[in-house]
Amino acid sequence: MIIFSLYALLVWCGAYHWRRSWRGFCAAFGGAVFVLPAIDPLVYVAWLLAGERPTWLFAFFYAYAGALVLVGLMLASLPRREEVHPCDSCGYELAGIDVRVCPECGGRFTRRARSAGHRASAPRPAPPR
Numbered sequence: 157m158i159i160f161s162l163y164a165l166l167v168w169c170g171a172y173h174w175r176r177s178w179r180g181f182c183a184a185f186g187g188a189v190f191v192l193p194a195i196d197p198l199v200y201v202a203w204l205l206a207g208e209r210p211t212w213l214f215a216f217f218y219a220y221a222g223a224l225v226l227v228g229l230m231l232a233s234l235p236r237r238e239e240v241h242p243c244d245s246c247g248y249e250l251a252g253i254d255v256r257v258c259p260e261c262g263g264r265f266t267r268r269a270r271s272a273g274h275r276a277s278a279p280r281p282a283p284p285r
C-alpha cells in the first residue's frame with residue numbers, strides 16, 4: 157500500500173512543481189496513464205491469491221486513478237508566485253513590463269535594475285515640444 161502513496165506523492169509533486177505549464181498537466185494525466193493499464197493485472201494477481209474475484213479492487217484502483225488526476229489537476233492549476241518589482245517612485249508594479257519607463261509616473265530604470273528590484277531613478281521631466 158505504501159507504493160501507492162509514494163506514487164501519488166511523486167505525481168502530485170510533479171504537478172505542483174510544473175504548475176501552470178503543460179508539464180504539470182502532463183504529470184497529472186500521466187499518473188493515471190501508468191495506473192490504468194496495471195489495474196487488470198493487479199486484480200488478477202489478487203484473484204489468484206485470494207481465490208475469489210475481488211471486485212472491490214476495481215473500485216479502489218479506479219478511485220485511486222481518479223484521485224490522482226483530480227488532485228494533480230488542482231495542483232497543476234495553482235498560481236505561480238510572481239516576483240514583485242514595484243517602482244520606487246510610485247509603487248506601480250513593473251513585473252512583465254518591457255519598456256524602460258514606468259507607465260504610471262514616468263520614472264526611468266534599467267532592465268537590470270528592474271529585474272533585481274533596485275531603485276528606479278527619479279522621474280524624468282517631459283521632453284520639450
Ligand SMILES: [Zn+2]
Binds near residue numbers: 243244248258261
Ligand atoms: Zn513609477
